[in-house]
Amino acid sequence: MVRFRRQGFHQQATAVLCCLSFHISFCTLAADKLRFVLYYPQVPPYMYVDQQTNKVVGLVPELLEEHFSDEKVKLEFILDNRRGAEHRLYSGDVDAMLLAPEWTQKPQQLIFSDVLLQHRDYLFALKPFAIGSSIKDWLAGKTVCTRQYYVYEVLEPFFRQHNTTRVDASSELAQMKMLLSGRCDYAYINEHVARWLQQHQFADTALYQSPEHFGEVALRVAFHPGWQPYLRGFNQYLARQHQKNNISKKLEFYIQQR
Known part of the structure; x- marks a missing residue:
């Protein structure tokens, strides 16, 4: 009788742990908002606030919006300077920012996309x-x-x-x-x-x-490690954009835009 109960408890506990494990994995994969750092002072043509529309525009926001909207992930831009934002990224207070690995103090604590632009x-x-x-x-x-x-x-x-x-x-x-x-x-x-x-x-x-x-500096998107499940898809998206020369075209558009 005791043995049966222990087996039953073990089976129930295993089931609960499996459900919990599934739930955690699902939550990790199903983020609904990406908190991305908008540098202050701002850096046109990469990312900046349009003075007429008050919207965040530029090469980087356009690429992020195009990809993550398909992933059903909304973008939230967090205004911060580069040094402060880097520390917030380590702690998970923000989710991602534009960086070169050699600029960072602790690159091993972040995950980096493939090259977005050089x-x-x-x-x-x-x-x-x-x-x-x-x-x-x-x-x-x-x-x-x-x-x-x-x-x-x-x-x-x-x-x-x-x-x-x-x-x-x-x-x-x-x-x-x-x-x-x-x-x-x-x-x-x-x-x-x-x-x-x-x-x-x-x-x-x-x-x-x-x-x-x-x-020459290769700029990448640096993510908090919790965004690992999204990295492969984002890299595939970047590869397609580079193959079509879209990133160069978009960059030129924002340089010339008035």
Whole structure:
């Protein structure tokens, strides 16, 4: 009798655990909202708030909306700076953000999508770069406007050894304004954001891009590990968009859009 009851209890407990396990798995797979970080200050053409419609627009929101609407997952954009948002991502206070793994403090605690897009970083100046000059010629003893909290590994040797001075700004727009005001000799900005700024903020200003770029950055969507069940589908979606050249076309649309 005792043995029978123990077997019955074991069977019931097993059934309950199986149901609980199924329920947890189902909840993990059936998230209904993705809390995605909208950087502040904002970064056109990647993601920003349209001043006329007050809607979040840009390359990244469009791609996310297109994919996750098919997954029946709604998007919620959370405004935060990059450093603060990264810590919130580790804790699960937000679900995802646009990042490069090498920028993060604890990449092993996140899961990353395949490459969404790549960009190259350049120096921008108010006068042409001398023909035949080198990176050392440009930077030695000069001042460079950079983004606050960002790590620039390729520039670090110049900061340490060649009397190059770093002046931090809160945004790429602020970097450009500081360049125009004479607070720095160069602004160090990625090619896509620089093109957007030239099109929309500084159309009447002659800006010169360095002949050489400073490395290439592969931007990905960094997810909290709880979103692992969605990663494969999102990567497949990105692959299809790259094959059709849609990401490049969408990026160009947002750079040119007025």
